Amino acid sequence: MSKFRIAVLGLGGVGGYFGGKLAAFYANSNEVEIIFIARGENEKALKSNGLKLITSQGEEIIHPSIVTGQPEKLGIVDLVLCCVKSYNLEMAVEPLKPCINDQTIILPLLNGVDASERIKKILPQGEVWEGCVYIVSRLIAPGVVKTSGSINQLYFGSEQGTKEKLERVHTIFRTAGLNAHLATNISQTLWEKFLFISPAATLTSYLDLSIGAIVNDEQHRELLLKLLKELKSVAEAKNISLSENIVQMTLDKMRSLPPETTSSMHSDFNRGNKTEIDSLTAYVVKLGRELKVPTRCYEQMLAGLKEKLSHKMSQS
Secondary structure, three states: OOOEEEEEEOOOHHHHHHHHHHHHHOOOOOOEEEEEEOOHHHHHHHHHHOEEEEEOOEEEEEOOOEEEOOHHHOOOOOEEEEOOOHHHHHHHHHHHHHHOOOOOEEEEOOOOOOHHHHHHHHOOOOEEOEEEEEEEEEEEEOOEEEEEEEEEEEEEEOOOOOHHHHHHHHHHHHHOOOEEEEOOOHHHHHHHHHHHHHHHHHHHHHHOOOHHHHHOOHHHHHHHHHHHHHHHHHHHHOOOOOOOOHHHHHHHHHHOOOOOOOOHHHHHHHHOOOOOHHHHHHHHHHHHHHOOOOOHHHHHHHHHHHHHHHHHHHHO
């Protein structure tokens, strides 16, 4: 029986943690092979030194079976864990075409709720599932990933995937010690996370404040509630079933975070990097217009963020 080949695309915070854990566990396996697809300085560092994964348990150096920047040379793979930033999705996925056949599973683990439909346009022959993660993890140097806190959950599922395939992947994940959950209603799981991450990313970037500074200020909290309610209305118009008290649950979750916590989009704004504004903010406005749901607060934030971006670009 041939090995089950898993390619990890994007070795940042998410791919570095989950891909690293898989590569460490299946290092000498006859059943599962882990491949890292990386580019540039990250590829060089991974090839030379392996992946350094720093967690609260300590540090480990991990060497996958293969590290490559040329996926077209890999042959067919069974599963792709797609862990790139949403703004790089199309560019990152395009070179995978030679690795994909009608049996290949592509599992996106990135922010936003539109990744699967975007991937299907580029890789229509693959079986595209849906997934999301809860983790605080960063690429702090080429080939070095550091996690903070103890949250490291992975949720995945598919309405099209066969029970046998879903359970096989679940077993591979759980056997390697991943905190992985096979979701029976993955759309709901995905949107529950989106209801947390989209308003948090939008507002921390717009106000240039941490989550703690927002939830502890009455005016800022009012803005946050407006975003949450608008997004809940959009989800309902899209026939996504969410808990009745999802707005309060999300607010409570934000209150429970360390007060200095911020979003990766906010960090990207401050560093002058590319941001996930299209997937996390503009997508809500676009969907609201399509579904005829007002998103006035989101529209205001989007206009302000675009102004901020053009100002930064004119300065650089």
